[in-house]
Each structure stands twice: as C-alpha cells, then as structure tokens.
Amino acid sequence: MLDIQFIRNNPELVKEKSKQKGYGVDIDQLLGFDGKRRELQLQVEDLRRRKNEISDATKGQRPSDEQVAQGREIKDQLGTLEHQLSSIEQEFVTLLKTVPNMPTEDVPVGVSENDNVIVREWGQKPQFDFEPKSHAVLGEERGWIDKERAAKVAGSRFAYLKGDLVLLEFALWQFALSQLTSQDVIRKIISNNNLQVSDKPFTPVIPPAVAKTEVYDATGRLNKEEQTYKLADDDLWLNASAEHTMAPMYMGEILNESDFPIRYVGYTTAFRREAGTYGKDSDGIMRLHQFNKLEMESFNLPEDSLNEHLFMIAIQEYLMQSLGLPYRVVMKCTADIGGPNARGVDIDVWLPSQNQYRETHTADYITDYQARRMQTRVRRGNGEVQLVHTNDATAFSERPLIAILENNQTADGHVRVPEVLRQFLSGKEVM
C-alpha cells in the first residue's frame, strides 16, 4: 500500500506512474474519499470528546438525569456518523490498495514484457553437433518426468519427477543453502560486486505453505481465486511462493534496529492456478500448478534496501554461474514489474530447444509497500519508528533443472551434472 500522504502531496506523479505500470486508478476519486473521510472523522472525534467529557465529569458518582440524557443523544448521533465514516473508510481503503508502488527512476517505461531491457548476458550458449532435445523429451525418454500419470491423479499441469532428476533437484537446494548460509561465500559475492551491504548469512526457513486471507492480502501478492488456490473449508490460501508466507512473518511487530538486516532463505512447494495460460508452456515442467522453490526474503532498513536488492541479484548470478548456465539479466519495464514492486529484475536462462531465454529468477524491490499494510516496523536508535523495507528474490526454482537438462545434454541422451552438484549425486558426472 502506498502512503496516502505521498498521494496527497504528489497526485499528478502518482497518476502518471500508475499509468506507466498499466494501473488505471482514479486518484481524484481516492482523494475525494480521503477528504470526505477526514471531514467525518473530525465530526466523530468531536462527539466522542463530548462523550468523554460527560463520563469524566461523573467520575465515580451516579450521573444526573441530564447527563444521561445528553449521553444518549450523543450516542445516537455518533451511531449515524460512525456508520457513515466506516463505509467511506472502506471505500477509501479498497481504492488505496489498488494504487501500485511507484517505480524507481531507472525502471524503463513500457507497456509489455517486450519493453524489458537486457542488461547483460553471461556464458557461452552450447553448440551441438546433433539436434538437441527439449527437456520434456529427455525427461520422458529417461523416465525422469511422467505427466501422463500425474494427470490421471491430479489433472493437467502436474508431474511426477523421478530418479536422477529428483536427486538433481535436491542437489540444487543443498547447493544453494550451503552457499547462502556461508559467510565466506556471502563476503566473496559482496566484494566481487563492490556492494555496500551486511555480510550476514541467510537463515534457512521452511515456512507454512498457506496463509490466511487477511495476511496474504497484506503482502499485496494475493491474486484472487483465478490465480491462487483457496482451501474451500478454511480461510486459507496455498502460497504461490515462499515469499508470500515469509514476508508477513513480522506482521504487526516493531523490530529492533540491531537485528537488521534479517535475511531468510525459505523453501516451499508453490501452487499456482495458471489460469489464462492454456496451451502456454504445456510441454514438460516449465509451467506447473505445483513446483518447488527456494526463495530469499530480507527485511531491511530503508537506506539499505536498494543495495540489498542489488546484492540479491548478485547472488542469483553467482548461483547461475556456479552451474555454468548461460543467462541474461533483464531489467523489467514498468508494465512488467507488478503492483508492489518499485523495481524488478529477472534472470533468464538459455534454453536450446526453444532457442530463446526463459525466466528462472526474479528479484523484487518492494520498498515499504508491503510493510505499510503488514505494519512491520523498526525502532531506530534515535527512538523513531519506521516501516521496514522488504526484498525478495528467487534462489532457485525447478526451472534451472530444465536448463541443465537441455544445455548439458549429450548426443546419447544423457546429461552432464554441473560440477558443484555432483557431490549430491554420489559424485556422478553424467546422469
């Protein structure tokens, strides 16, 4: 949620930036609600003050008939006004929630993902002296991916992953966790990238994979039923990323400055309905209703959050480089970063079968947009209380498996295991 003060002070800017993100929010109507709400609030507070005065005046004694009569009258008036106030308040908040976060100056303005800007490319795209197979074909041939039987059990867009592919996946988690919890590795990444951030390692977390409506909504990440799975008999939604259940962890809390930055790397199974993607990426495990993901989430002091965002991108690159996968870094444009984001960067990996780069990682710079609704705050050294900044970024999802299969495939249908992962596959060089 955006700061209403900021909107009051910069209505034209908010209109323009919202439009750049493709959000048609009626700021004038919002400010109208805001004014009306404040007007009513003054009246309500005045009545309450009078009510309190009478109640103070009676102290421990029995009130006079006159005082009781006055109190009754105020109560009636208050009832009406408070009702009006709460209904305008509701309209106000509903509209306010739809105002997106403001993109930073360096976010390219665009209308679709076609306007995203490629920042850099890394690695050598593999040259094959045979026709490379898609991960879906390889996976089926080698018995690693079985979607037909999964469809029988759970419907389309689910999969059984089996055999070495499963070991490879767990290797990915093991490897990333080993790196992110190592202060030496963290220091190396910081110094190689000349970053000004804390060298505190990440704490591994397995969060709940579900969240209540109120909590999920506060993260700004709750898409309605068409995108997020809802449990029918409970007020719970299945998380679409560990970010969604880690970000609200400190909801309603005031944290100590000395605890910052708070860095977590969380693992969950993520669930997405993927409505509106019929026919898209239906091959293999590119786009499933259920997948596993290791996600970084950090809570930062406002002045540190942008550097933390850059740090997370550096980590993502480090992880991809460690696997030797060719990738590019993409600065997402205003239309593509999403409502709560002030800035968003993707890492896309090269997929030979598609002859194109595909997204494997995202890094989100959220500023205080989530924290404002979650009311996650920090008490600074000088006693001041501020909203924290949240940052999140993918460590690994299952998509890098696709890239490993495709980029590292051999003519006989085998796959070279990236060196850093071999220790987790009994030292196997090829799977």
Next chain:
RNA sequence: GGAAAGGUGGCCGAGUGGUUGAAGGCGCUGCUCUCGAAAAGCAGUAUGUCGGAAACGGCAUCGAGGGUUCGAAUCCCUCCCUUUCCGCCA
C-alpha cells in the same frame, strides 16, 4: 475434533463497569555520582491518526469484530490464536 485455562505496552505482569493509556518490575534514554565503569538515586520512555509552523491538543487502540451501558481492558456474542489434557496422526 472434545474439555479447560488464557491472550494487557519493547518484555514480564497488575487490573472484573467510572480520575486506567493503563500500577509495579525489567529493558532502554538522559542526568547526578565517578578518573572511567558498575552500583545507586532522579527523570523520561507505546502506537496510529486528525488539527497545528511548532509547542501542544483531540480521538482511537488492552487478540479481532460486533453488542449492552450515560460510561467497557473489565459484562454479553462471534471469530482468531496460545497453553494443557483427551482423541487422531507423519
């Protein structure tokens, strides 16, 4: 799922209808003392929101929401959560 006890400020903890936004303690901040520190003493120390240039003032907040009352942390209802016991279970 059943039963019981609970949910009060950064933390612990008093408080069952009216000077309680909330005793007391801890923590934190400042001052005194000291060469310095500790200890001790004194003072201060919730958040949000509205008005105000500010000083300051109003209002709200004792898990959440609703109700009773002239007046609610305190009484009633619904929900959420925690702990213990039972049941079930990886």
